[in-house]
Amino acid sequence: MKRTFLTSIFRLAVVSATLGPVAWVQAQGVTPSAEGIVVYNAQHASLTQAWVDAFTKETGIKVTLRQGGDTELGNQLVQEGAASPADVFLTENSPAMTLVDGAGLFAPLDPATISQVAPNYRTAHGRWVGIAARSTVFVYKKTKFTPEQLPKSLMDLAKPEWKGRWAASPAGADFQAIVSAVLELKGEAATLAWLKGMKENVVPFKGNSIAMKAVNAGQVDGAVIYHYYYYGDMAKTGENSEKVGLHYFRNEDPGAFVSISGGGVLASSKRKPEAQAFLKWITGKGGQEILRTGSSFEYAVGQGAASHRSLVPLADLNAPKVEPAKLNSKKVSDLMTQAGIL
Numbered sequence: 001m002k003r004t005f006l007t008s009i010f011r012l013a014v015v016s017a018t019l020g021p022v023a024w025v026q027a028q029g030v031t032p033s034a035e036g037i038v039v040y041n042a043q044h045a046s047l048t049q050a051w052v053d054a055f056t057k058e059t060g061i062k063v064t065l066r067q068g069g070d071t072e073l074g075n076q077l078v079q080e081g082a083a084s085p086a087d088v089f090l091t092e093n094s095p096a097m098t099l100v101d102g103a104g105l106f107a108p109l110d111p112a113t114i115s116q117v118a119p120n121y122r123t124a125h126g127r128w129v130g131i132a133a134r135s136t137v138f139v140y141k142k143t144k145f146t147p148e149q150l151p152k153s154l155m156d157l158a159k160p161e162w163k164g165r166w167a168a169s170p171a172g173a174d175f176q177a178i179v180s181a182v183l184e185l186k187g188e189a190a191t192l193a194w195l196k197g198m199k200e201n202v203v204p205f206k207g208n209s210i211a212m213k214a215v216n217a218g219q220v221d222g223a224v225i226y227h228y229y230y231y232g233d234m235a236k237t238g239e240n241s242e243k244v245g246l247h248y249f250r251n252e253d254p255g256a257f258v259s260i261s262g263g264g265v266l267a268s269s270k271r272k273p274e275a276q277a278f279l280k281w282i283t284g285k286g287g288q289e290i291l292r293t294g295s296s297f298e299y300a301v302g303q304g305a306a307s308h309r310s311l312v313p314l315a316d317l318n319a320p321k322v323e324p325a326k327l328n329s330k331k332v333s334d335l336m337t338q339a340g341i342l
Contacts, residue, residue, distance in 0.1 A: 030059075030061070030273040030274055030277045031273070032059070032060050032061045032062075032274060033271055033274060035062065035271075036061055036062025036063055036064060036271075036274065037061065037062070037063055037064070037087040037088060037269075037271050037274045037275050037278060038063075038064045038066060038085050038086050038087050038088075039052075039063055039064070039065050039066070039086070039087065039088040039089075039090060039278070040066050040068065040073045040076070040077065040086040040088070040089045040090070041065045041066065041067050041068070041073075041090050042067075042068055042069055042070040042072070042073050042074075042089075042090060042091045042092055042096065042173075043090045043091065043092055043131075043132070043261055044092070044296060044298075045065070045067055046295070046296065047132070047290070047291075047294065047296040047298065048065060048090060049065070050290050050294055050296075051281075051282055051287055051290060052065065054286055054287075054290065055278060055281045055282070055286070055287075058281070058286065059277065059281070061274050061277065061278065063278065066086070069173060070091045070092055070093055070095070070096035070173035071096060071099075071173055071176075071329065073089065073091075073096070074089075074091070074096035074097075074099040074100050074329075075099070077089060077100050077103075077105060077266070078099065078100060078103045078105070081103070081105070081268070082267075082268040083268070084105075084266060084268055086266050086268075086269070087265065087266055087269040087270075087271050087272075087274070087275040087278075088263065088264070088265055088266065088269075088275045088278055088279065089106075089128075089262075089263070089264050089266065090131065090261070090262070090263050091261055091262045091263075092134075092173060092174065092259075092261050093173050093174060093176075093177035093259045093260070093261065093262075093327075094130075094177065094259065094260045094261075094262050094324040094325070094327050095173070095176065095177055095180050095327045095328065095329035095332070096173065096262075096329065097128045097262035097264060097324070097325075098324075098325055098326070098327055098328065098329065099329055099330070100264065101125075101127055101128060101264070101325065104267070105266055105267055105268070106127040106128055106264040106265065106266065106267060107127070107264075107265045107266065107267040107269065107272060108126055108127055109126055109127065109128065109129055109264070109265060109276070109279065110276045110279075110280060111126070112280060113129060113276065113279050113280040113283055113284075114126050114129055115303070116280070116283045116284050116302055116303055117129050117130050117283050117301055117302060117303065118130075118301055118302065118303050118305075120258075120321070121133060121260050121301035121324075123323075123324060123325040124323065124325065125325060127264060128262045128263060128264030128325075129262065129263060129264070129279065129283060130260040130261065130262060130263075130283075130301040130324070131261050131262065131263040131279075131282050131283060131287070131301065132260075132261040132291055132296070132298040132299060132300070132301060133258050133259065133260050133261065133298065133299040133301050133314070134226040134227060134228055134258070134259050134261070134298055134299065135226065135227045135248070135256070135257075135258050135259075135299070135312075135314075135317055135319070136154070136178050136181075136224065136225075136226060136227075136249070136254075136255055136256065136257045136258070136259070137224075137225060137226065137227045137230070137246050137247060137248055137249075138150065138151060138154075138166075138222055138223070138224055138246075138247040138249065138255065139212050139215050139222060139223050139225055139229075139230055139241075139244045139245070139246055139247070140215065140221060140222035140223075140244065140245050140247055141215055141216070141218055141221055141222065141243060141244065141245075142243055142244065142245045143243070144221045144222075145221070145222075145245070150247050151222075151247075151249075151255075152249075152253075153249060153251075153253045153254070153255060154178075154182070154224065154249055154253055154254045154255030155182075155186075155190075155194055155253075155254065155255075157197075157198065157201060157202075157224070158193070158194045158195075158196075158197025158198055158200075158201065159197065159201075160200075160201075162201045163200060163201045164201065164203060164220075165201070165220065165221040165222065166201065166202060166203065166220060166221060166222045166223060166224065167202065167203040167204070167205050167211040167214055167215065167220045167222070167223035167224075168198075168202050168203075168204065168205070168211060168223060168224045168225075169204070169205050169206060169207050169208050169210070169211055169225075170198075170202065170204055170336065170341045170342065171204075171206065171342065172206075172207065172208070173329075174208060174225070174226055174259070175208075175224070176329060176332050176333070176336070177257075177259045177327065178224065178254070178255075178257055178259070179191065179195070179332045179335070179336065180327035180328055180329065180332050181254055181257035181259075181320065181322050181327065182194060182254045182257075183327075183328065183331060183332060183335070184322050184323075184326055184327060184328075185254050185320055185322065186254065188331075188335070191335055192335050192338065192339060195335055195336055195338075195339035195341060196339045196340075198339070198341065199339050199340050199341050202341075203219075203220050204341075205223075208223075208225040208226060208229045209229050209233070209240065211223040211225055212225055212229050212230065212233070212240055212241060212244060213240040215244055216239075216240050216241055216242065216243050216244050218243075222247075224255070226259070227246065227297070227311070227312075228296065228297035228298055229241075230244065230246055231297035231308075231310055231311065232295065232296075232297050235295060235297070235310075248312065248317060250317060250318040251318055252318055252319065252320040252321070253320065254320060256317055256318060256319045256320060257319060257320060257322065258299070258314065258317060258319040260301070260324045261298065262324070263279045263282060263283070264279075265279060283301075283302055284302065285302070285305075287302075288300040288301070288302035288305035289305075291305070291307060291308070292305070292306050292307060292308055292309075293308075294308075297310065297311065299311065299314050
């Protein structure tokens with residue numbers, strides 16, 4: 001009798017586990033399609049793949065990823081317009097989201113999805129939302145600086161005394177998002193003046209990791225990058241970061257800018273319920289937990305969500321307040337070209 005009872009319990013557990021994904025999508029009012037959804041992904045491939053694997057396991061909804069950069073995929077979506085096969089767009093930085101949104105290509109997001117994200121990391125209009133975040137930092141060769149000698153502001157790096165002493169990856173979407181924040185906070189004239197000073201001073205590299213490696217090797221004194229390049233390298237071998245210090249500008253300086261990775265559902269999507277469910281999952285407990293426990297070292301942006309324990313808490317960064325939907329990639333490109341950086 002006891003064995004029969006235990007056998008019945010075991011079978012019930014198996015059936016419940018099998019019905020888990022069905023129960024989830026039914027709760028969302030979603031009927032999974034055979035083909036699933038297509039995501040244009042400019043986020044780090046490993047992070048998005050972790051999200052996709054967990055989402056599909058939990059919901060049964062298939063996800064096909066098409067990889068590319070922020071600007072590349074943003075421009076592709078604008079060119080494709082209503083004919084795009086994409087259902088969802090994910091980025092590393094928000095200017096590409098603004099580009100697509102400006103073309104009228106996003107559908108309004110489910111209010112329940114928006115409410116899951118902390119107010120500082122979502123847009124006022126609700127057509128796209130933050131999914132993760134990263135902080136601007138100055139990495140520096142430890143033997144080159146005392147704390148008093150570190151730049152007090154990002155704007156200081158345009159001064160003559162910094163000529164040839166700092167690096168960046170100006171052609172990348174990461175750095176151009178930082179310039180977008182300078183533009184929003186300081187205005188066009190001050191931004192152009194800063195860029196012209198940067199042109200005289202900066203040592204350009206192709207990629208943030210390469211810029212940090214150059215600092216570690218002593219080729220240049222410091223570099224402006226995002227924080228997770230340092231933490232990611234330290235979590236592995238540390239060979240490109242062990243001699244590097246991390247300086248946070250704080251004080252609501254443009255150099256304390258926190259860039260928001262965005263997610264939006266395309267208005268042209270033929271599978272909107274599934275697409276909306278995907279973004280709801282990423283911004284919810286499951287997706288944000290992957291940021292806390294995974295190896296991306298990006299910040300969680302969900303309401304009450306914890307980030308990786310290695311990171312300086314977002315609340316302690318004293319970042320400037322910037323409306324993410326106002327960051328302007330086109331104007332930044334124009335100004336950087338005018339300054340001779342691009």
